[in-house]
Amino acid sequence: MAEKCEKIENDIFDCQEHVPTSKPPNGVVLVVTRSKIKPPFGVVIATVLYCAEFVSAAVLCSMYHKTDDQFWLGLTITFMLVPSVLTQLTLTFVHRDVGRDRPLVLFLHLLLQMGPIIRCVEALVVYCQAGREEESYVTISRKIWLRRGRGTPMEWEVSHSERRLATHRNAFKRSAVIQAFLGSMPQLTLQLYASIREQYMPYSRVVLMAITLISIIYGALVCSVLAIQIKYDDYKVRLRPAAYLCMVMWRGLEIATRVTALVLCSTAVTYWVAPVVLGNLLFFLLLPWAEFWTKRASLPEHVEKNLSKLGTAVVLFLVTLLYACINVFCWSAVELDLTHRDLIEKRQRWGRLSVYYGVRLAENVVLIVLWYFFKSDFYEKVCAPLLVLQLVICYVLGVLFMMLFYQYCHPCRSLFPRNVDYCVHCVCCRRHAQEVVLKLTAPAPPPPDLTSQLGFDRETDILDDIMDAA
Helix, strand or coil, X not given: CCCCXXXXXXXXXXXXXXXXXXXXXXXXEECCCCCCCCCCHHHHHHHHHHHHHHHHHHHHXXXXXXXXXXXXXXXXXXXXXXXHHHHHHHHHHHHCCCCCCCHHHHHHHHCCCCHHHHHHHHHHHHHHXXXXXXXXXXXXXXXXXXXXXXXXXXXXXXXXXXXXXXXHHHHHHHHHXXXXXXXXXXXXXXXXXXXXXXXXXXXXXXXXXXXXXHHHHHHHHHHHHHHHHHHCCCEECCCCHHHHHHHHHHHHHHHHHHHHHXXXXXXXXXXXXXXXXXXXXXXXXXXXXXXXXXXXXXXXXXXXXXXXXXXXXXXXHHHHHHHHHHHHHCCCCCCECXXXXXXXXXXXXXXXXXXXXXXXXXXXXXXXXHHHHHCCHHHHHCCHHXXXXXXXXXXXXXXXXXXXXXXXXXXXXXXXXXXXXXXXXXXXXXXXXXXXXXXXXXXXCXXXXXXXXXXXXXXXXXXXXXXXXX
């Protein structure tokens, strides 16, 4: 394996495949990047979802204002503006605009909330101008390209345009995750709860709920892809359409059933849902810090340039808060390790994954059962047992799609020391071994009485009869 060079942004390796040249003595295949850069589709998708959700939420707020629904109006505005401000701060932080003399950009970001639009335009301009003039590369990237389970070391020359596009892509990935789980998720939960309470679903609310659900699924997909890219940083990661399809089904079913279970239970037993959500949030918020204190480690360095220890601690707290918010509704696909520079545990822990989905399935079943026994008269026209069965089956299907992804569609599945089938086989073998051990350790039955089979008891009875006759 070639030596690991200076780490650069992950997305610059999405360039087209190249024909390798002659193999140099060090065993690395040199590939010179001369082809066109891929369009920034992720930047455009994140911008479109941001604008669509903001506009649809504004239209719904105008409807609430006309109907004088102050309670729903206040919460909708809150869940519209808070994630928008966090998105602007994220884009500004990643691009380091605070320390640069760019007052117009800061004005568009913080006051007009138009940061994603401006950044999307900048990314498209960089993409359109790339390749017109020959650029000198800024660094050389070494990656291992996996094909049929075999790795081929390769090299890429990274140009200035690719580096700038990589910065835009990574900034929008982080903002998409924040928008999804700190804005779209509470917005979807609120509007679904309001629809059930009011027993009325206007078109503006339906449109907003559909857009927020798409935004959440996209944010979950970004989490999964980022986790793969960070865990396998030495390898060139390329996902196939089947992998994306499995992830969409997995995330969509998982998130939809989780939100539905929470909202249904909250309409029946309102005060029981709050402890469940807060308990989940506190558990996942404190778990990385508890592991950090157990290891007695120090804060990681170089998390971000020009940050003091206090600033690093604040950034880590915000990261753990986002991590906890994600895990309340779906599997985050990563495990935080606050002692590592990348802040992610790079080992694949199947035990934690199975425990998470097992506990989450049991929790969803309990919430749905509570709703079934304490539901209001509004659900008389709904077949409650069928709805309960559908929710459970949908969540199980989501778990099956997750297992299918890790077993067959994961781009680095050949690197797994253990996979899903291995874990299932081990569980089955363990149960079989326990049954064999129980059979071997069971007390032996008493030996049969052979005298009764030989007729000794019958012969004694005949002699007794003869003695009595005499």
